[in-house]
Amino acid sequence: MIKLTNLTKIYGKLTAVNHINLDVGSGEIFGFLGPNGAGKTTTIRMIAGLLQPTEGTAVIGEYDIQREAIQAKAITGFIPDRPYIYDKLTATEFMHFTASLYDLTDAKNRIIGLLELFGLVDWMDELVENYSHGMKQRLVMASALLHEPRVLVVDEPMVGLDPRGARLVKDIFKDLASKGVTVFMSTHTLEIVEQMCSRVAIINQGNIIAQGSVQDLGRMARMQDSHLEPIFLRLTGGDEVLDS
Numbered sequence: 001m002i003k004l005t006n007l008t009k010i011y012g013k014l015t016a017v018n019h020i021n022l023d024v025g026s027g028e029i030f031g032f033l034g035p036n037g038a039g040k041t042t043t044i045r046m047i048a049g050l051l052q053p054t055e056g057t058a059v060i061g062e063y064d065i066q067r068e069a070i071q072a073k074a075i076t077g078f079i080p081d082r083p084y085i086y087d088k089l090t091a092t093e094f095m096h097f098t099a100s101l102y103d104l105t106d107a108k109n110r111i112i113g114l115l116e117l118f119g120l121v122d123w124m125d126e127l128v129e130n131y132s133h134g135m136k137q138r139l140v141m142a143s144a145l146l147h148e149p150r151v152l153v154v155d156e157p158m159v160g161l162d163p164r165g166a167r168l169v170k171d172i173f174k175d176l177a178s179k180g181v182t183v184f185m186s187t188h189t190l191e192i193v194e195q196m197c198s199r200v201a202i203i204n205q206g207n208i209i210a211q212g213s214v215q216d217l218g219r220m221a222r223m224q225d226s227h228l229e230p231i232f233l234r235l236t237g238g239d240e241v242l243d244s
């Protein structure tokens, strides 16, 4: 589970994330929606322990990400929006390197299994520099699952994936959630949220302006339509917010 309490990040005069409170349970796929610059990545980086909050706390499982960083990170998988992998490694080498960071012994079978799951097994001994963006992204996802995290924090997972890759990732996230993993993901794609998420929060200019199930948000926006797009546009105040 993830519990955010008054989580805040201030950059100079800009409050990028403003006292947000969220509770996400195990087995839940939680969608974190918002226009560009709303504060999604900043929030996710604080949850992953990569950015120190100005105020407030993020608790992962039973661990405070600031005070018990090692324990919190041991149960967290983080998938950034821009995959970064050393170009001169092969997928197999990158996976073994990641396994060593997590002190995993005997990771060989798990590595092969994950490369198979993400459709990379035929390329596993090629240098990453020859991979497409989508392949790099799938490799980063595979590596984030190596230590069997209980909580998965994902920034814009579908960007750069082709339809087959997106479908694969959706199925994998759903499967993980069905096994009790908490999935917290930011996205621009309302369709993804509608297909996958049990609950959603909408962040705008650092503030959570709505949260609940898709139906709850519809009621908040006083709309009959059960689709998220008009609700999102109404709550975030105009369609210019979708420019990206």
Ligand SMILES: Nc1ncnc2c1ncn2[C@@H]1O[C@H](COP(=O)(O)OP(=O)(O)O)[C@@H](O)[C@H]1O
Pocket (backbone or CB within 6 Å): 011, 014, 016, 034, 035, 036, 037, 038, 039, 040, 041, 042, 043
């Ligand atoms: N390191 C930084 N220094 C100053 N401002 C930043 C920094 N990182 C992000 N911001 C600002 O914080 C706001 C939220 O950014 P971000 O969390 O990346 O939004 P999102 O991921 O929702 O698009 C934006 O206005 C952005 O320009």
Ligand SMILES: [Mg+2]
Pocket (backbone or CB within 6 Å): 040, 041, 042, 081, 155
């Ligand atoms: Mg972002």
